[in-house]
Amino acid sequence: MENLRIGVPSKGRLAELATDLLKDAGLSFRRQDRSLFALVKDAPVEVTFLRTDDIPVLCAEGAIDMGITGSDLVAEAGVDVVERLALGVGNCRLAVCVPEDSGIHAAADLDGARIATSFPHVTEKYLAEHGAKAHMVTLSGSVEVMISLGVADAIVDLVETGSTLAANRLRILDEIGRYETILIQNHNPRHEEMANRVVRRLEGVVIARSYSLLEYNIPRVKLAEAEAITPGFNSPTVNALEDPDWCAVRVMVRRKEVIPAMERLEVIGASAILETQIANCRL
Ligand SMILES: Nc1ncnc2c1ncn2[C@@H]1O[C@H](COP(=O)(O)OP(=O)(O)OP(=O)(O)O)[C@@H](O)[C@H]1O
Ligand SMILES: O=P(O)(O)OC[C@H]1O[C@H](OP(=O)(O)OP(=O)(O)O)[C@H](O)[C@@H]1O
Ligand SMILES: [Mg+2]
8 A cells, every 4th residue: 555645834924834744643754855756654654745735736637646735725725635724723704805095995996906815815705706707917926906006906825814904004895705725635545544544643633733622620510510610522521529419520611611611600609710721632
């Protein structure tokens, strides 16, 4: 059986994220200098380092079986790949933006405008849905400066915090879509069983990263109330304590809900409330 080939971004913001995720999932490799290729230790897997935006087409063509990339880039490439797993990072949205003082107020006003973007296909589809047709200025980066350079009336680009827009005195006219970093797969991978194992392993890390383990003691009479505060991923584990009026609860809680949950548990009489980080899990 041939090795499973996984495409990983060679540089840019997703490179380190992807490498860390794979390592945490027990898929360790060493990239030597600028080499484009690495073998994974103890698994029939090869990692190929590629440009993030080439990963969708190379996966669709079968050069790689799986890849880590942005769902925005998959949409733009317009290729038919299987989306296996959302990786819980790289959240961003694609937006049509115009100068703060622009006379463009609706998508229909973009008819006949010049639009600078790295996403011409997604943009044209969006415009067509709004009955508009525009002149595309297709670029690979620094899109936000194109209006002040005089080559565009509007831009379509990724927005996360909005600070790049503010720095360029631009405002969002409309949101085209929301995207994130995903694991994609070819319809016919070289090693299907290993592909499924990669998905399960990464899933364990993604869930572990987004949940904490919460443990606390609670009077039995308050157990139902406590379970309503922390319903858990599956149902909570409840153990008896020496004092029959009390019990101990173990439950997974979304990281961002841990502090408010602890506060609410304290109010209803819980004690010894502990948060533990989960490194990995199989549920
Ligand atoms: N500001 C952002 N916040 C969150 N995710 C982003 C952001 N910008 C880009 N992404 C995601 O990361 C992917 C890769 O981004 P991009 O192609 O810009 O590479 P980069 O890491 O910025 O490197 P480069 O220097 O080539 O631009 C995007 O397709 C998108 O999914
Ligand atoms: O809303 P914000 O938080 O400001 O993020 C959005 C910016 O992030 C990305 O650029 P990146 O940093 O990748 O630079 P690039 O133009 O070189 O790709 C994207 O292209 C936007 O310019
Ligand atoms: Mg970028």
